[in-house]
Amino acid sequence: MDHIALQTALKGHGYVASDDLAMAIHLALALGRPLLLEGAAGVGKTEVARVLARQQDTRLIRLQCYEGLDAAQSIYEWNYQKQLLSIRAAADRGATEGAEARIFSEDFLLERPLLAAIRQDKSPVLLVDEIDRADEEFEAYLLEMLSDYQVTVPELGTITATSRPIVILTANGTRDLSDALRRRCLYAYVGYPDRATELQILNARCPQVSAALAGQIVGFVQTLRKEPLDKVPGIAETLDFAAALIGLGIADLTSNPATLQAAMATLLKTESDRFNITTEVIQRIAGQAA
């Protein structure tokens, strides 16, 4: 399977990938390397993992990163309540012998996303979302796991991977990632789509939108992105906007200014953007798009 075939397969699952992205995913699969996706919010980075899991017909395991994320939340944790109950129950029965071996066994291990990802029968897709939100310490754990695909639990020994997960990391530039992490990954930058691509995406995700309206919506959003905005609307916003217009029963962007203004809630997400993009600006852009 080459990258064109993969691109087509992804499209069958409703994801329109650029040549760049398709090649990066193809190589990540072929070489068994993690793939780092960077780009603005709402351009479909996370969606890549979801669609890839569907296309590969495998499980998606997701780890959402945040500052202070540690091993107990990302790799494994002992089930303390269960251990405590087990010890008490054993003490009541008078069977304290071998308690230690029992409570530090597999039965008492709670697996978290990273451990779960290497213990599947079939290679899952592991999505490490917004890796730049986690701190450097977590990057270090992750590096260890990404290079060896094994986890060491002191009480239990080393657990090696039964299957190598397909790892997708996403970042949107909250902070610079370490060079060590970047080096281990293949890289693709996911940008805002051009007009033709966005139209394809809209058609794939919202087939109920008429061709004329779809053209208008894409033209409108593409022009809006050129305005000086705090938060530039991504593809997710375009899809919301289309859904909102369908819900409001609009068939032509220029027909009803008040309703269009209401639908702008899906595109403009900060107060200053709402303030700067006035009704007149919206009408001008809608007029151009029509």
Added chain:
Amino acid sequence: MTRVTRFATRDPGPAARMAGFMAHLRGNGLRLGVGEAELALQALTHVQAANPAQARLALRAVLTGCAEDAARFDDLFDGYWMNGGRVVTGAAPRVGANSPHVHSSRTAPDGQASAGGGGDAAAPDNGEGEAEADGEGRLIAITRQSRAKLDLRDLVTPEDVAEAEAVARRLGAALRDRRSRRRKAAKTKGDRPDFRRIMRHSLATGGEPMRILKRRRPDRPVKLVSLCDVSGSMRLYAQVYLAFVAGLMRCDPTADAYLFHTRLVRITDALRDRDAMRAMGRMSLMADGFGGGSRIGASLDLFARTYARRFVDGRTVVLILSDGYDTDPHEAIGAAMQRLKRRGCRVIWLNPLKGWRDYAPVAGGMAAALPHVDLFCPANTLADLAALEPELMRL
């Protein structure tokens, strides 16, 4: 431009050409190792390597690591593989002698670092200096007195350094504690029970948790990096600042310090000298060009691209001591500050002019930097610096 490069027939083959390409990319500032070269060759076996479009996509995915590199990659690829059918001989790489840990603004990638005519008079000429380099250098004559050879020891006395050291120590302490979000096992007190250890200990008492062990959020040390502007406009204040920086370096073994005017110089090692005055002497040798023009944007940019990658992280406070008067276009400062902030550090800008009545940061450079600054404070004298303590506590 679309025609594929022809290689000399005696060239050893695709692997050597790839090695040549890797050297080409390295020469253009991409950080790539042997591992990447191997991976790139592997990647090419999974695509139609003879198809330039596919090879381009594949190599971009493998050999770039950030948005910037990815954006430059097309040109670099064209430059090597698509040079219009000209024959390239000796595609195999030559070994460069540059250490990756020493960053000189004279070899800065923008190639204009020496445009101000600030040659290095103190360093021996190794035949690669200004005179030998061809380019668009300008020779600038000025009638003003040159302070290029000014010795910092004339400006700073040992008493100054001792006094500054006391202030620096207090400021360092004010910045020191930043609580980690991560918890670790506590010796005595903590805010969360440490179930893992409780469980282990309870085994000894038949499952009865007799001792409640805790986890706590440890205090993480904050690292201080100071960048001191010693350009002509800062001459009056540089004395105080340099003493302060020298004091800071002497009381904090993790601190890091730089000077900049038209160039950026790392002075950390010089300032660690046990003899305070000898340290100042060593620094003035390095600060050759002291009191000249300032290229804040270029200096900060060089810092953000090079040293910051190694020394600045989320637990770093970057202290910039400058008046913000730049001879470069001020957009450069904004871009450099943004790049620096992406390292996750906090930035404090101390501006001597802010102490003036009715001062407003209207100088283009200062205005461009302000959105990226966490704390903007006046500081003319040591007393002013000492007064910063409560502000820093709050940061």
